[in-house]
Amino acid sequence: MKLAYWMYAGPAHIGTLRIATSFKNVHAIMHAPLGDDYFNVMRSMLERERDFTPVTASVVDRNVLARGSQEKVVDNITRKDAEEKPDLIVLTPTCTSSILQEDLQNFVDRAQLEAKGDVMLADVNHYRVNELQAADRTLLQIVEYYINKARKQGNLPEGKTEKPSVNIIGISTLGFHNQHDCTELKRLMKDLGIEVNEVIPEGASVHNLKNLPRAWFNLVPYREVGLMAASYLEKEFGTPCVNITPMGVVETARCIRKIQQILNRQGADVDYEDFINEQTLYVSQAAWFSRSIDCQNLTGKKAVVFGDSTHAAAMTKILAREMGIHVVWAGTYCKYDAEWFKQEVSEYCEEVLISEDNGQIGDAIARVEPSAIFGTQMERHVGKRLDIPCGVIAAPVHIQNFPIGYKPFLGYEGTNQIADLVYNSFTLGMEDHLLEIFGGHDTKEVIHKGISADSDLGWNREATAELNKIPGFVRGKVKRNTEKFARDRGLNEITLEVMYAAKESVGA
DSSP: OOOOOOOSSOBHHHHHHHHHHHSTTEEEEEEEETTSOOHHHHHHHHSOOSOOOOOEEEEEOHHHHHHOSHHHHHHHHHHHHHHHOOSEEEEEEOHHHHTTOOOHHHHHHHHHHHOSSEEEEOOOOTTTOBHHHHHHHHHHHHHHHHHHHHHHHTOOOOSOOSSOEEEEEEEOTTOTTHHHHHHHHHHHHHHTTOEEEEEEETTOOGGGGGGGGGSSEEEOOOTTSSHHHHHHHHHHHOOOEEOOOOOSHHHHHHHHHHHHHHHHHTTOOOOOHHHHHHIIIIIOSHHHHHHSHHHHTTTTOEEEEEESHHHHHHHHHIIIIISOOEEEEEEESOGGGHHHHHHHHGGGSSEEEEOSOHHHHHHHHHHHOOSEEEEOHHHHHHHHHHTOOEEEOSSSOOGGGSOSSOOOSSHHHHHHHHHHHHHHHHHGGGHHHHHHHTTOOOOOOOOOSOSSTTOOOEEOHHHHHHHHHSOHHHHHHHHHHHHHHHHHTTOOEEOHHHHHHHHHHTTO
């Protein structure tokens, strides 16, 4: 059995809770044992919100196991319905409570008889899908529910809005820079003369979901959440979908041209070429920066990219195509989206890596020794251990990924943020070198373990002192070469003699 000490994507119920709590006045009830109810803590720590609807846990304990959960779950649903008066209550089990194999749909049907609001069971397979897949599925389920409800009541609006309009689908709580991206997308749509019909799920009311078919098109900025709902709307109402992530100068322009094509096909007469040129030349500093001497100094430098499908693919293209940086390998933990990812990035990098194993990712980084990493918070930790700078470009999220300042990754302002991130990720690694030159001090603690989880090499005091004398900008490489030398010879401790022997073996 392998210990799961890091997960890039959480369990399915986290995805369901992210969608439910993104809507206004929707209450989620989690059928779970004590210990699975950490969502409220996680959200209150990370999201910069003044208030939000907390999730209620219907705790599975020994009494529930003895008598069954039905009465307790039904009581919790009806109690919350009376107390909070939500528009919708979503019930979700967790992986642990799913083991009980209870008929939760029956619980929901019973509770619906007494509840004034709507009650729904999150219909996701908790054993087969992760957080992102469950979020996508839950959003589809809620959209379908309210479209069908409006149909039955005969109040589903007909026809499109008078002016071109868009639904922005997939903005959710705990998403990577989602709030800032949403602001930037709204600004972009306004500049293009396009009204925003609905943004879902973040900040939306379930009562407004019946208005979704009125939009001229749907924009899905992230592949992870929103594609299923957009596909449903396209199938049911013929609403075209734009799923090009406007990240980077080239892809933002491609996204806008796709929108232009869709609008003109529906009778509009728009030409966004002048707008694209104006934004590229004067609003986005990335195009200018790519021709500057600073960016040219980065040309050919090695980088690796890892993250979710959307951000990892977009970042790979930006580095290789717009900045001339050599992407040694690019990877994603979205194994279910592997084919799309390979198709998107294969021509921009030497190797494609699809994996959920953070140990494998860490070893792959150590193997190629890039000048910079662009990944998740896990890769940032790996970079610290290897003395390689890392720019965080994708979830999993950390408090650092919820800045108070405005930092979108999408649109033309996003191109500026990304250019800064790339440049700073490469150049800040020189600080150790400058400290050495100008007699500064280096307080970095030397790591005694290799990057792999099974590394058991230690450094004795003399070897550690010698390692600390080496300038910081090459120390990581010396350390890794020495440890490789020791492992190849079956040694489990690094001494001065081992260091000198390793140095001689490479002719240094």
